[in-house]
Amino acid sequence: MIVVDHLTKTYGGFTAVNDVSFTCAPGRVVGFLGPNGAGKSTTLRVLTGLTPATSGSATIGGHLYRDIPNPASQVGSLLDASAFHDGRTARETLRLSATTMGLPAARVDQVLSMVGLTPDEARRRIGNYSLGMRQRLGIANALLGDPRVLILDEPVNGLDPAGIHWMRQLLRGFADGGGTVLLSSHLLHEIELIADDIVVIGNGAVVAQGPKDSLIGEPGTQVRSSDDAALAQALTAAGVGVRASTEGGLYVQAPADVVGRVALDARVALSELRTAGSGRLEQMYLQLTAGAQR
Template sequence: MITVERLVCRYGDVLAVDDVSFTAEPGRVTGFLGPNGAGKSTTLRAVIGLTRPASGATRVNGVPYAALASPGRHVGVLLDAAAQHVGRSGRETLVLAAILLGVGRARVDAVLETVGLTEREAARRVGTYSLGMRQRLGLAVALLGEPEILVLDEPANGLDPAGIRWMRDLLARFAADGGTVLLSSHQLAEVQRVADDLVVIGGGRIVAQGAKDDLLAGSQDLEELFLQLTAPDSRDGIVA
């Protein structure tokens, strides 16, 4: 479970996240929706301890992320698929991560199969990968420690339609097995296909949240709200 309570984050004079509260429950996919610059990435970074909040708190399974023993065994994280060492092969990336996590190298083969990277592709340098392949590798790293929670920022970027369907199915199975998924995206149509719950953020504040079916019962209002949030003047002064 992920709990965010009255989170406030600032970058200098810029208020990036303003009094944000929500919960991502086990056994469910929580879609964290909003336009670029709405505060999604900042919130996720606060959840995993990369951004220090001005006030409020985030907890993973009831404790701050930093208090977890071997966090990667509990929380799999994919924030930026492009931020990978371009000189290493995909397999080398995973082997190094396995060593740091203290998991057996058999997990490397297992996650490569899970994300659909072949032996030949795993042997290539990451610098030669497409964005879609980097997303698959990033997800493999996130799954390596067999976590019960996934925190994913725009994981479908760069995936073709078949890859998006694959990602959707993988996350649905993860949640069906009791896992918690917090998935950020700026694409309402795609997230509503996989999410059980929706949290919509705009201008650093939560503007709607609840079970997907309840929110989509008034789908026209939700779509209109999302269109308003994506209007250029609605993002002035807001950061990721």
């Protein structure tokens, strides 16, 4: 469990984080969103013990990061994929981390396999890595101690579509296994796909937070049929909201399976049936952070 409680961080006369509070529960992926300069990175740095709080607290499992014994075995973090020593190989980097944590060398091979870095790639110097390979190495380092909490800042930067899909599955599986994930990203589509909860920050303060579906609403359904008028009449009779869609066909305020059953009962053939409303998070985000955009 991550608990950020009335956290404030000031630098001289500048307030980077202003009375921020939120929680991240086990089994949940929390998307941490905000424009550049909103205070996200400062919050993550306080959480991971890199920056002291001015007031308030940021704890993991009820403890400050600095008070957690062997913290990398409890909390995996990736805040900057460029922070690795360019002259070392990936294997050398992970072996050094493993030695620091008291882990067997075999764990290095396990996490290299988990993140898809081949033996040949693991022997290459990090200075020759692409950004996507650095991100995979960063995730390997975060997972090395088999933690129950992951704190990640822009982990999909530099990944190709297959890599982004892999990352999504990895984080979803980690949370479904009881882990806690705090994920900061500017890729709103990815957050919309994976997050259970959302925290939006702007000008150092929380402007919205809560379960994703309660913030952006349940998705509707886009449908086309052989007789849209008859389908609309059947949906209305079933107590389902329906209107003409800007994409053609109908937009229905109900899940696709409900629409399909109504269409079957009305004997109307469907030519399109899909979840509508992608981009809802982006619309909400831009509205909430309009005054904080650079």
